Amino acid sequence: MAIGFFSLxxxxxxxxxxxxxxxxxxxxxxxxxxVEITYGAVLKLMHEKTKFRLHSxxxxxxxxxxxxxxTGFPNVDDSNSYWIVRPQPGTSAKQGDTIKSGxxxxxxxMKTRKWxxxxxxxxPISGNLEVSxxxxxxxxxxxxxxxxxxxxxxxxxxxxQRVRLxxxxxxxxxxxxxxxxxxxxxxxxxxxxxxxxxxxxxxLAAEGVYLPITETK
Numbered sequence: 001m002a003i004g005f006f007s008l009x010x011x012x013x014x015x016x017x018x019x020x021x022x023x024x025x026x027x028x029x030x031x032x033x034x035v036e037i038t039y040g041a042v043l044k045l046m047h048e049k050t051k052f053r054l055h056s057x058x059x060x061x062x063x064x065x066x067x068x069x070x071t072g073f074p075n076v077d078d079s080n081s082y083w084i085v086r087p088q089p090g091t092s093a094k095q096g097d098t099i100k101s102g103x104x105x106x107x108x109x110m111k112t113r114k115w116x117x118x119x120x121x122x123x124p125i126s127g128n129l130e131v132s133x134x135x136x137x138x139x140x141x142x143x144x145x146x147x148x149x150x151x152x153x154x155x156x157x158x159x160x161q162r163v164r165l166x167x168x169x170x171x172x173x174x175x176x177x178x179x180x181x182x183x184x185x186x187x188x189x190x191x192x193x194x195x196x197x198x199x200x201x202x203x204l205a206a207e208g209v210y211l212p213i214t215e216t217k
Contacts, residue, residue: 034158034159034160035158035159035210036098036156036157036158036159036210036213037085037098037099037156037157037158037159037205037210038085038095038096038097038098038099038210038211038212038213038214039085039086039087039093039094039095039096039097039099039105040084040085040095040096040211041084041085041205041208041209041210041211042082042083042084042085042110042208042209043082043083043085043159043205043206043207043208043209043210044076044081044082044083044205044206044207044208045083045107045203045204045205045206046203046204046205046206047072047176047200047202047203048162048199048202048203048204049176049177049199049200049202050072050176050177050178050189052072052073052074052176052188052189053072053073053075053076053078053081053206054070054072054073054081054083054116054174054176054191054203055070055071055072055073055078055080055081055188055191056068056069056070056071056080056109056111056112056114056116056133057069057080057111057112058111058112061124061130061132062124063122063124064121064122064123064124064130064132065119065121065130065132065134067117067132067133067134068109068112068114068132068133068134069132069133070116070131070132070133070191071181071188071189071190071191072176072188072189072190072191073188074187074188074189076206076207079110079111080109080111082109082110082111082208083107083108083109083110083116084107084108084110085099085105085106085107086105086106086107086108087105087106088103088104088105088106088145089140094214095211095214096211096212096213096214097213097214098156098157098213099148099156099157100148100155100156100157101148101149101150101154101155101156101157102147102148102149103147103148104145104146104147104148104168105145105146105147105148105165106140106144106145106146107146109133112133113136113137114133114134114135114136115133115134115135115136115140115143115144116131116133116144116146116174117131117132117133117134117135117143117144118130118131118132118143118167118169118170118172118193119132119143119169119170120170123190123192123193124181124190125179125181125190125192126177126179126190126192128172128175128192128193128194129167129170129172129192129193129194129195130192130193131174131191131192131193142168142169143167143169145167145168145169146165146166146167146168146174147165147166147167147168148163148164148165149163149164149165149166150162150163151163151164151202157205158205159204159205159206159208159210160204160205160206161204161205162202162203162204163202163203163204163205164197164201164202164203165201165203167193170193170195171195172192172193172194172195173193173194173195173196173197173198173201174191174193174201174203175191175192175193175194175198175200175201176189176190176191176192176200176201177189177190177200
């Protein structure tokens with residue numbers, strides 16, 4: 001229910017076309033660098049090396065787990081690349097709180113409501129760890145947990161800051177590369193998990209709606 005009202009608010013006040021478009025530069029909460037990312041923010045993650053956006057859609061993998069596929073998408077203007085930043089269940093974190101390096105977070109796909117997920121199934125192209133979307137609003141497990149690791153001296157997550165996401169269960173880093181699908185997701189590139197730190201597992205928060213920070217009383 002809450003996400004329904006949130007989506008409606010985005011559509012009415014920020015001009016977000018949930019079916020075909022994306023946030024225009026005028027409708028984003030802020031387009032400047034260094035904006036703090038908080039729980040509840042809706043954003044796109046850009047792969048630093050290839051500039052593709054982390055993406056999902058209601059298409060299952062034809063191998064491995066058979067769960068909803070996750071890819072890298074070349075175009076900026078696609079609503080299937082929006083993710084909602086959520087806290088780990090059972091913590092005191094709430095909407096508007098900033099996120100420190102080392103914190104476990106979850107990313108919920110805005111369109112399908114499933115969670116960015118990983119496990120030991122092999123990814124379709126490279127045979128690394130498969131990354132999928134799984135579960136729903138009330139269905140989440142530790143396979144959805146990712147540890148935010150900020151590159152450099154920053155202590156809290158900010159827009160356009162270099163970060164890695166390390167999967168808690170498998171220790172794999174969220175990764176992509178220029179290996180592309182040729183059929184169902186033609187032109188989209190593989191997203192997977194690898195257990196080594198590489199240049200190909202660095203991401204940046206790009207387009208999105210960034211919420212005000214909750215002031216501590």
